[in-house]
Amino acid sequence: MQFETPGNWFAVFAVLGWPLVSIVLYRNFSVVKATVWTVLGALLLLPSGFALKLPMLPALDKNSVSSVCVLIASYVLVRRRLSFGVGLVEILAAFFLLGPVVTSLLNSDTIIRGETILPGVDYYDGISALLSQSVMFIAFLAGRRSLRDTVGTETIVRSLAVAGLLYSLPMLLEVRLSPQLSNWIYGFFPTGFSSEVRYGGFRPVVFMKNGLTAAFFLMTALLAAVAIWRVDGRKGQVPPAGRVAYLGIVLLLCKSVGALIYGLVIGPLVRWASPQAQLRVAVLLVSIALLYPMLRIMDLFPDKLLVETAAEIDTSRAASLKLRFDQEQKLLEHAHDRFTFGWGRYGRNRVYEEAGKDSSITDGAWIQVLGTFGLFGFLSQFGLLALPIFRALSACSSVRSERDRIALAALALIVALNLVEQLPNSSISAWNWMLAGALIGRAESIRGSVGSRAQDRSTIPNRGYGSNPL
Numbered sequence: 001m002q003f004e005t006p007g008n009w010f011a012v013f014a015v016l017g018w019p020l021v022s023i024v025l026y027r028n029f030s031v032v033k034a035t036v037w038t039v040l041g042a043l044l045l046l047p048s049g050f051a052l053k054l055p056m057l058p059a060l061d062k063n064s065v066s067s068v069c070v071l072i073a074s075y076v077l078v079r080r081r082l083s084f085g086v087g088l089v090e091i092l093a094a095f096f097l098l099g100p101v102v103t104s105l106l107n108s109d110t111i112i113r114g115e116t117i118l119p120g121v122d123y124y125d126g127i128s129a130l131l132s133q134s135v136m137f138i139a140f141l142a143g144r145r146s147l148r149d150t151v152g153t154e155t156i157v158r159s160l161a162v163a164g165l166l167y168s169l170p171m172l173l174e175v176r177l178s179p180q181l182s183n184w185i186y187g188f189f190p191t192g193f194s195s196e197v198r199y200g201g202f203r204p205v206v207f208m209k210n211g212l213t214a215a216f217f218l219m220t221a222l223l224a225a226v227a228i229w230r231v232d233g234r235k236g237q238v239p240p241a242g243r244v245a246y247l248g249i250v251l252l253l254c255k256s257v258g259a260l261i262y263g264l265v266i267g268p269l270v271r272w273a274s275p276q277a278q279l280r281v282a283v284l285l286v287s288i289a290l291l292y293p294m295l296r297i298m299d300l301f302p303d304k305l306l307v308e309t310a311a312e313i314d315t316s317r318a319a320s321l322k323l324r325f326d327q328e329q330k331l332l333e334h335a336h337d338r339f340t341f342g343w344g345r346y347g348r349n350r351v352y353e354e355a356g357k358d359s360s361i362t363d364g365a366w367i368q369v370l371g372t373f374g375l376f377g378f379l380s381q382f383g384l385l386a387l388p389i390f391r392a393l394s395a396c397s398s399v400r401s402e403r404d405r406i407a408l409a410a411l412a413l414i415v416a417l418n419l420v421e422q423l424p425n426s427s428i429s430a431w432n433w434m435l436a437g438a439l440i441g442r443a444e445s446i447r448g449s450v451g452s453r454a455q456d457r458s459t460i461p462n463r464g465y466g467s468n469p470l
Contacts, residue, residue, distance in 0.1 A: 008187030011047045015065055018042055022069035031077050035070045035146045035434075036159045039139060042066035043217075043431045044167055047182060048209045049190035057131075063430040064135040070142040070434070088387060089440060095380035096137065099341065100129030103373050107344035114356025121344040129345060139430040140384065143437025148445045152438055153407045157224045160414075164221020165243065168250045171204035171214065175253050179205035198255040213427045215256030219263045220414045222247040226270040227410035231403050257317065258424065262417055275402075275409035279393040282409075282416035286386040289419045293370055293378065296332060324424065327361040335371040342374030365422035385419050385428075385436045388412070391443035398446050408442060415439050 021041065025034035046062035053059050104126030111118040147156065170181055179196050182205065183189045191210045196203045203211030225247055229240035244267075251263055269278050295301040303325045311318035334351050335342065343349045349371030350360035362368050370378045392412045399405045418432045 011050050011186040011188075012052065014046055014186070015050070015052060015060055015062065018046060018062075018065045019069050022066075022073065026073055026077065031073065031146055032152050032155050033159070035073065035142060036155055038070050038073070039066045039430050039434050040159060040163055043208075043429055044163060045207055047186040047188075047190070047207055048213075050186065050188070058128075058135045059132075063139075067135055067139040067142070067430045067433075070146070071138040074142040074146040089384070092380050092384045092387065093137065093140075095376065096384055097130055097133050099373055099377045099380055100133060100345075101126035103341045103344050103377065104129065106341050107338070107348065111348060111352075113352035114354055116352055116356030116358070118346060118348050121346065121348070125345065136428070136430065136433055137384075139433040140437035143434035143439075144441035144444075145437075147434070147438035148441030150401075150404050150407075150442075153404070153411055153442050156435065156438060157227050157407050157410055160221050160224040161228055161243070164218055164225065164247055167206065167221070168218065168247065170206045171218065171250060171254070174204035174206060175202060178202045179211070181206050201253075201255065203255050204253075209427060211254065212256055212258070212425055215251065215254035215259035216262075216417075216421055216425075216427065218247065218251050218254060219259040220417065222251055222263050223266060223270050223410060223414055223417075226267050227406055230271055231406050257314075258421075266413055266417065270410055270413065275405035276393075276396055278409035279389070279396050279412050282389045282412040283393055285413075285416040285420050286389045289366070289423060290379075290382055290386055292366060292423055293332070293375070296328060297336075323361070324363055328364065328367055331360060331362060331367050331371055335367075335374070338374060340374045341376050342370065342372050345372055348372075363426065364424055365426035365428055368426060382419065382422075385415070385432070388436050388440035388443060389416050391440055391447075395443040395446040408439075411435065411439055411442075 018038075022034070022038045025037055025041075028034075029037070042062045042065065046065075048062065051059035051061040058064055101123065104121045105123060108120040108122055110120050146152065174181060179189070179193070179202055186207075190205070190208075196205060196211045198211075203215065205211050205214050208214040208217065222244065225240065225244045229244050232240050248263065248267075251260060254260075266281075269281060273281075292301065296303075307318050307322045307325065310321050330351050331349070335349065347358070349368065350358055350362065353359050362371070366378065366382070369381055373381075389412050392408060396405055396408060399408060415432075415435050418428075418435065421427060
């Protein structure tokens with residue numbers, strides 16, 4: 001067993017012990033709750049940037065260990081027979097899993113840039129990439145299988161709101177003391193400490209990848225709390241409006257402009273817009289995410305306008321945004337040379353100077369996927385994460401309960417924002433995949449229920465006087 005990253009033995013015990021935590025959850029709670037908290041708990045409590053490499057197996061980290069736990073439980077404990085057939089989901093999944101194999105077979109050449117030598121990749125690396133992709137994708141399968149009904153959707157929304165309230169306590173501690181919990185408990189800090197200093201204070205990280213990821217998570221918890229406020233009214237000892245206000249204050253203290261904008265714009269939609277309107281907004285968001293590479297290539301994205309607008313608010317943020325767009329352009333030009341299936345892994349997707357220095361900054365997941373696995377890989381991965389939104393929009397009108405429609409729309413917006421967040425940042429996790437799987441499972445369940453009702457009506461015997469009673 002090897003450590004792929006810094007960390008202490010407590011980090012090892014935490015990752016290897018998570019299956020035991022999962023067993024306790026499944027023994028004491030329903031399958032739905034245990035599935036949600038197995039993945040959500042790992043996201044919040046296990047160390048980020050820490051992985052164990054076992055021989056012949058993908059690295060074990062917070063995402064892979066929780067995914068394996070829920071997949072096994074979903075097939076052992078969920079007593080339902082599901083037949084998905086071969087549809088767009090299955091086709092995209094096949095492309096997502098097998099695409100890296102094709103990429104590896106097409107990138108056997110060695111890249112030499114000055115003193116930097118990047119060896120070619122082969123079928124062995126393709127199989128390794130396939131296994132890594134599979135480990136992430138199984139959270140999607142578990143969500144699709146175990147969280148496909150009304151109870152699953154509402155449990156996700158309520159659990160996310162509760163998790164946000166609980167996680168706000170260590171977040172507030174780090175706002176006051178600086179982000180130290182990962183270092184104190186797991187023996188390392190996942191990112192550069194200086195990057196979490198903002199506006200004369202600190203951004204909380206706790207056990208997330210960085211402060212941006214922590215703030216984005218809290219924003220989604222805020223949206224979940226707003227949805228609960230809408231359906232519950234003034235129920236409970238603590239009014240839902242009070243919980244929303246509290247999470248809003250904590251989000252402000254996270255000092256993340258992007259997450260704050262998401263909350264300010266999408267929060268009122270969740271509270272007052274119709275579920276159908278919310279789903280249309282979600283479709284618009286994921287459409288932008290899917291079209292973003294083409295918009296950048298064709299120079300149709302308003303990047304200059306965004307930089308100028310940001311400069312009116314904060315010149316340092318505007319400079320950072322401009323640097324990001326400039327880096328994306330360089331990486332796009334490099335990706336264009338092997339646009340269909342990409343350059344492969346191990347840094348081959350990055351741009352190197354003639355002397356061999358790596359001059360790339362790859363913040364966004366979209367450019368990482370596009371450069372590594374090409375347009376083929378981008379469309380399969382982002383398509384899998386976006387398709388549930390389109391399916392949810394078509395299924396929403398068939399949901400009879402307003403309460404169910406509100407939960408469905410809130411989940412769709414959260415999944416859509418998770419995808420949009422992959423444009424400026426890279427934070428795809430097992431939690432993201434499971435939410436997408438749960439959403440498409442719910443949409444399929446609704447469509448299946450409608451089909452069953454229609455079939456039942458068509459088989460009711462006609463007790464009248466034929467087709468024309470007159």
